[in-house]
Structure formats: structure tokens, C-alpha cells
Amino acid sequence: MATLKVGLVSPEREIWSGEAKMVVAQTIEGQLGILPGHAPVLGVLLDGSVVKIEPADGGEAISAMVGSGFFSIAADEVSVLAEQAELGTEIDVSEARQRLQDALSESGDNPEEIATAERRARARLRAAGVDA
Amino acid sequence: MAQVRELRQQIKSVKSTAKITRAQEMIATSRIVKAQQAVAASKPYADQITQALSALVSHHVGIAHPLLQEQPADTRSAVLIITSDRGFCGAYNANVIREAESLIKALREQGRDPVPYVVGNKGITWYRFRDREVEQTWNGFSDRPAFADAETIGRRLAADFLKTDAEGGVGEIHVVYTEFVSMLTQQVQVRRLMPLEIEERTEGDGGSRALPAYEFEPSAEAALDLLLPNYVESRIFHMLLQSAASFQASVRRAMKSATDNANELLGVYTRQMNQARQAAITQEISEIVGGADALADSGGE
Numbered sequence: 001m002a003t004l005k006v007g008l009v010s011p012e013r014e015i016w017s018g019e020a021k022m023v024v025a026q027t028i029e030g031q032l033g034i035l036p037g038h039a040p041v042l043g044v045l046l047d048g049s050v051v052k053i054e055p056a057d058g059g060e061a062i063s064a065m066v067g068s069g070f071f072s073i074a075a076d077e078v079s080v081l082a083e084q085a086e087l088g089t090e091i092d093v094s095e096a097r098q099r100l101q102d103a104l105s106e107s108g109d110n111p112e113e114i115a116t117a118e119r120r121a122r123a124r125l126r127a128a129g130v131d132a
Numbered sequence: 133m134a135q136v137r138e139l140r141q142q143i144k145s146v147k148s149t150a151k152i153t154r155a156q157e158m159i160a161t162s163r164i165v166k167a168q169q170a171v172a173a174s175k176p177y178a179d180q181i182t183q184a185l186s187a188l189v190s191h192h193v194g195i196a197h198p199l200l201q202e203q204p205a206d207t208r209s210a211v212l213i214i215t216s217d218r219g220f221c222g223a224y225n226a227n228v229i230r231e232a233e234s235l236i237k238a239l240r241e242q243g244r245d246p247v248p249y250v251v252g253n254k255g256i257t258w259y260r261f262r263d264r265e266v267e268q269t270w271n272g273f274s275d276r277p278a279f280a281d282a283e284t285i286g287r288r289l290a291a292d293f294l295k296t297d298a299e300g301g302v303g304e305i306h307v308v309y310t311e312f313v314s315m316l317t318q319q320v321q322v323r324r325l326m327p328l329e330i331e332e333r334t335e336g337d338g339g340s341r342a343l344p345a346y347e348f349e350p351s352a353e354a355a356l357d358l359l360l361p362n363y364v365e366s367r368i369f370h371m372l373l374q375s376a377a378s379f380q381a382s383v384r385r386a387m388k389s390a391t392d393n394a395n396e397l398l399g400v401y402t403r404q405m406n407q408a409r410q411a412a413i414t415q416e417i418s419e420i421v422g423g424a425d426a427l428a429d430s431g432g433e
Contacts, residue, residue, distance in 0.1 A: 009180065011279040011369055013173040027349045042184055043349030044358050070358055072184050074344035079180045083279065083362065 002036035003056040005077045008064060010085040015064065019056035023078050025071050026050065040074040048119030050127045051080055063088040065127040067120055084120070088127035096124040136412065139405040143398060150394035156220065157387035160380050163275075164315065167377035170276075171312070174373055178366050184346075185359050191345060192352050198294055199360045202327050206296060206303025208245045210267065210289060211236055212325070214309040214371060215255030216379045217274045222386035224310065224318075224379055225254040231320040232308040239306075247302060251285070251372070267292075277376055282369035289368075290361055293326050309371040310378035316385075318378035325367060328360070 003019040023034040026049035032041075045051075045066055053062040067084030100121035106114050189195060213232045215225045232248070239246040247267045250256050252274045259266045268288060273281045295301025305326040311319045348355045 007176060007180070009176045011174055011177045011282070011366055012170070014176050028354075029350050032349070040344035040346045041349055042188065042346040042355055044354055068358070069362075070184070070355065072180070072187075072346065074346070079184075081177055081180050081184075081362075083283070083365075 002076060004034065004036055006053055006080070007078070008051065008053070008080045008082075008085060010082055015085050015087060016053065016062060020053045020078075021056050022052075022054045023080075024052040025080065034073055034078055036076050038073050038076075040072075042072045043070060045069045045071060045080070045082060046119075047116050048121075048123045050123050051082075063127040063129070065091065065120065065124045086124065086127065088129060091124050091128040093125070093128050093130055096121060096128060096130075100125065135408045136405055139401055139408065143401045143405065146394050146397050146401065150391050150398065153387045153390040153394060157384055157391060160384035160387060164377060164380040164384060167276075167373065167380050168312070171370075171373045171377055174279075174366075174369060178370055181359065181363050181366050185363050187344060187346055188348075188352065188356060188359065192356075195352065195356060197356050197360055199290065199326060199364070200328050203293075203296075203303040206301060207243065208247055208297050208302045209239050210249055210292060210302040210305040211239070211246050212249045212285070212289065212305065212307040212309075212368075213251065213255050214307070214375045215250065215252035215258075215274070216375070217253040217271055218383075219254060220386060221379055221382040222389075224382035225252075225258070227320050228308055228310060229255060229258055231322060235306060235308060235322055244303075249285075249289070273372075274379065275376060277369065277372035279365070279369050282365050282372055286361065286365035286368050289326070290364060307368070307371055309375045312374050312377040312381065315381055318381055323371075325364065328364070 003021060004023060006016070006018060006020045006023055007014065008016040021035075025032055025034070025043070026046045027043045028046050032043065045068070047068045049066060051064050051066050051071075053064075055062065065084075065086045065088070066080065066082035069080065069082030069085070071078065071080040100118065103114060103117040103121045106117065108114060211232060213228060215228050219225070236246040236248070248259060248264070249267050250259055250269045251271070253271045256266070256269045256271060270281070270285060289305050292301045293303075293305060297303070304324060307321075307323050307325050309321055309323075311321045313319055
């Protein structure tokens with residue numbers, strides 16, 4: 001069976017790379033499931049969303065929180081580039097909860113920034129496998 | 133005897149200096165490796181974003197974005213100068229500043245008005261000492277730049293680029309940084325960062341392969357809006373990392389030659405001390421012999 005070659009990278013390091021059966025990413029317009037043979041797409045990621053990767057070896061699905069970034073699909077190669085990216089397994093849940101609390105209690109004059117902070121905090125919790 | 137004691141003291145102090153510079157050299161050597169790893173780790177992102185951007189631009193010929201446009205009306209030019217926070221690195225900062233100064237001079241001759249933006253304490257003090265006007269300074273991360281630092285710089289530069297002269301903006305942005313070629317060679321580079329030039333890449337297999345005809349989600353314009361600033365930030369990040377690696381290499385070289393010089397000096401001093409000691413001993417012997425002769429002469433009578 002055909003597989004996808006996936007790379008999840010942030011500017012500072014490569015966070016995950018390998019073969020996958022399916023990748024789910026969220027754009028500004030909605031979720032997008034990517035299977036092998038997908039048409040070439042370059043999409044803008046929703047800032048503060050979760051990217052799910054199902055490895056080809058049948059291992060456990062990988063979820064990662066992503067901040068501002070984009071993904072490109074071409075010839076069964078998927079690259080997810082995000083300025084902020086964290087694997088769900090690397091997230092400290094109690095710290096993530098705290099950040100969500102901070103974001104919720106924040107009241108500044110820039111509502112857009114606060115909304116992004118909240119979305120990111122929720123995405124971190126979701127990526128860690130906790131309901132938020 | 134006094135001379136021997138002085139020399140002994142000198143030797144002691146040179147020895148301890150050599151120990152320190154040797155340690156600095158070792159530290160720098162291990163940090164070069166780390167800095168190189170950081171450069172390597174940032175490569176996938178830089179490659180991907182470059183590829184995506186070239187795909188986007190080549191499929192949408194004539195796509196316009198403010199960051200791509202020449203601004204002939206603005207005569208102010210930003211010069212981003214990347215220096216280090218610390219010294220002990222030989223001519224590293226002097227080279228960058230010399231190159232930056234000649235660029236500033238050249239820009240002035242073209243009738244432009246150069247404005248320096250400085251990264252790193254060494255460059256900041258250089259400009260402050262000469263009472264020169266500096267638009268913005270950043271420091272505290274030259275050893276280990278994080279992407280967030282590149283982001284701060286990139287945002288500020290992009291914002292200034294979009295402003296006009298009257299609002300304190302700039303018409304073009306140049307960067308002076310040091311490229312890490314190898315452990316032994318680092319080169320000061322001058323690059324124009326903005327407006328961006330779209331180059332047709334031909335080298336390597338990445339260039340020869342046809343670029344995929346992407347669909348854009350939600351639109352090509354939205355993708356470009358996101359890609360361009362990120363690309364600029366990733367370029368700046370690359371330059372910061374290269375400069376950090378070069379800085380460590382310069383430290384290593386400077387400290388190695390300091391250690392070598394100290395060891396050489398140690399040899400010279402040791403020889404001088406031995407000579408002085410030998411001379412003193414010889415003199416003592418001849419005094420004793422002379423004294424004994426005199427005694428024998430007087431006692432024999």
C-alpha cells in the first residue's frame with residue numbers, strides 16, 4: 001500500500017518524520033484528511049490546531065499542537081511547517097492547563113491575540129489527549 | 133637573585149593565562165559542534181519554505197505583495213549588522229563592522245540614507261561610542277539564537293519596510309553577517325534581504341524537479357501573506373545561526389593562538405630564568421674559589 005512521507009518541522013528542529021497512512025490537519029476553512037494519492041495542496045494552518053499523523057507501521061497515532069504555519073502536499077510527501085510545534089507526548093498537561101487559565105483570565109486590548117493564545121492552549125491540551 | 137624570582141612570577145602568571153585560554157578554546161570547540169547542529173536542524177524548515185515559495189510564485193506569475201515590491205521613492209536603507217555579545221573572538225566583530233561601514237559608505241555615495249540596525253553588544257557599543265544614530269538594537273542571544281529572536285527582528289524590519297520614509301520606514305534592507313564556511317574559514321557576507329528577489333534555482337536535484345502545481349487553501353494570496361514573512365524570518369534565523377557558529381569558530385581560533393603564544397612565552401621565560409640562575413651559581417662558585425684562594429694565600433705565609 002502506498003504511504004505518505006511526512007515531515008513535521010519547526011524552524012529550530014525536525015519534530016517528527018516518517019511514513020504515515022493518513023495525516024489530518026486543520027486549515028482556516030476546516031479539517032482536511034490527507035491520504036496517499038492526494039492532489040498537491042498548499043494550505044495555511046489554523047493557528048492553534050492539532051495535526052494528527054497515523055504512522056504506516058500501525059503504531060499509535062501522533063498528535064501535535066501547531067501554531068502559525070502551513071502544510072504542503074506533493075507526490076505523497078506531506079510537510080507540515082509550523083513556527084510553534086509540540087508533540088502531544090512532550091506536553092506537560094498541568095502546565096498546559098495553567099496556560100489555558102492564563103489565556104482565559106487575560107483581558108487586554110488586543111482580543112485577537114488573546115483568542116489565539118486560548119486556541120493554542122486548547123490545542124496543546126487536545127494534542128496531549130486531554131479534553132479542553 | 134631578584135631577577136630569578138621575578139621571572140618565576142612571570143612564568144606562573146603566563147601559565148595560568150594559558151590554562152584559561154586553553155579552557156576557553158575547548159569550550160568554543162564544543163559549542164561549534166552545537167552551533168553546527170542548530171544550523172543543520174533548521175535546514176529542513178528553510179528548504180521546505182523556499183520550495184513552497186518558489187512553487188507559489190512560479191505558478192502565479194505577477195502575483196503582487198508589498199514585500200516583493202521595489203520602493204524607489206524611499207531613500208532610507210536599513211543595514212542589519214549582526215555582531216556578537218562577547219569579545220575574545222579575534223577580528224570577528226571588527227570584520228563585520230568594517231564590511232558594514234563600507235556598505236554604509238557605498239550607499240551614501242549612491243545618494244541613499246543608510247540606517248543601522250544592530251544585533252549584539254559589541255556592535256552596539258561600537259556605534260554608541262561613536263555617537264552614531266542607530267535605529268534599533270537587539271542583544272542577549274548572539275550565542276544561541278532562538279527562532280523567536282529572528283521573529284522579533286523580522287517583524288520589525290518588515291514593518292519598517294512597509295512604511296514610507298516620512299514615517300521612519302526604509303526602502304530596502306541589507307544584512308551584514310558572517311557565513312560559516314568551515315572550521316577554518318568564515319566569511320563576512322553582505323546580502324539584500326528586502327525587497328525579495330525571486331531567483332530561479334537550478335542547482336541540485338531540488339531545482340531540476342518540476343514544481344508541483346499546488347492548489348491553495350484558502351487562497352494563493354492568503355498563503356503568500358503567511359509565507360513571505362515566515363520566509364524572511366527563516367532567512368534571518370539562518371543568518372543568526374551562521375553568525376553564531378562563526379563566532380564560536382573565531383573564539384576557538386583566537387584562544388588557540390593565545391594559548392600557543394603563552395606556551396612560546398613560557399619557553400622564553402624558562403630559558404631566561406635558567407640562564408639567570410646558572411649565572412648566579414657560577415658567580416657564587418667563583419666567589420668561593422676566589423675567597424678560598426685568598427685565604428690559602430694569606431694562611432700559607
